Amino acid sequence: AQSVTQLDSHVSVSEGTPVLLRCNYSSSYSPSLFWYVQHPNKGLQLLLKYTSAATLVKGINGFEAEFKKSETSFHLTKPSAHMSDAAEYFCVILTGGGNKLTFGTGTQLKVEL
Amino acid sequence: NAGVMQNPRHLVRRRGQEARLRCSPMKGHSHVYWYRQLPEEGLKFMVYLQKENIIDESGMPKERFSAEFPKEGPSILRIQQVVRGDSAAYFCASSRQPGQRQSYGYTFGSGTRLTVV
Numbered sequence: 001a002q003s004v005t006q007l008d009s010h011v012s013v014s015e016g017t018p019v020l021l022r023c024n025y026s027s028s029y030s031p032s033l034f035w036y037v038q039h040p041n042k043g044l045q046l047l048l049k050y051t052s053a054a055t056l057v058k059g060i061n062g063f064e065a066e067f068k069k070s071e072t073s074f075h076l077t078k079p080s081a082h083m084s085d086a087a088e089y090f091c092v093i094l095t096g097g098g099n100k101l102t103f104g105t106g107t108q109l110k111v112e113l
Numbered sequence: 114n115a116g117v118m119q120n121p122r123h124l125v126r127r128r129g130q131e132a133r134l135r136c137s138p139m140k141g142h143s144h145v146y147w148y149r150q151l152p153e154e155g156l157k158f159m160v161y162l163q164k165e166n167i168i169d170e171s172g173m174p175k176e177r178f179s180a181e182f183p184k185e186g187p188s189i190l191r192i193q194q195v196v197r198g199d200s201a202a203y204f205c206a207s208s209r210q211p212g213q214r215q216s217y218g219y220t221f222g223s224g225t226r227l228t229v230v
Contacts, residue, residue, distance in 0.1 A: 036221075042223060046219070096158075096171075100158040100172075103157070
């Protein structure tokens with residue numbers, strides 16, 4: 001079965017410092033992976049997606065993620081955090097023959113002055 | 114070009130009442146998915162529908178929950194005889210055609226927050 005594991009439930013960074021949100025995946029074949037962001041009491045916004053093209057994926061708002069097959073990882077990074085990045089981030093894998101998304105448990109990102 | 118529209122945004126029901134949640138997919142999208150987010154948890158898949166067909170309901174509770182996507186009108190998630198444990202955010206997503214790697218375009222609505230009192 002395909003799944004994702006988000007290694008940190010909470011991450012705290014200072015504004016202007018790099019962000020690293022970690023995600024490992026488990027899949028018996030080449031996966032499709034996504035990162036979504038959810039601001040408080042809001043819906044989900046797609047940050048970026050990996051679908052077996054380039055392994056370094058650039059998304060919106062300066063985020064990017066690198067697919068590393070050898071490490072079964074798909075970590076989300078941003079060079080410099082902004083206060084507006086404070087939100088919950090979900091690593092997601094496509095499952096069910098392409099019919100459903102399986103979400104990780106989420107990482108709450110806090111950005112401090 | 115409106116996105117996925119869900120209503121109501123907030124819904125309060127007393128225990129034992131029925132809750133009806135509506136989802137209108139994006140224009141051109143014929144596939145609808147419902148997810149539930151319990152407090153402090155990630156989203157969990159409930160059901161996948163195409164027009165007039167339930168394709169995958171493996172995530173739906175066996176009792177009290179049902180979903181439909183009629184030929185005309187929005188998709189409806191119906192919860193009968195609600196209990197406190199049904200309190201959650203319910204999200205709807207839509208897509209054109211899943212299963213095609215180049216087209217993984219799932220768009221989520223803003224959700225319906227159900228509170229059972």
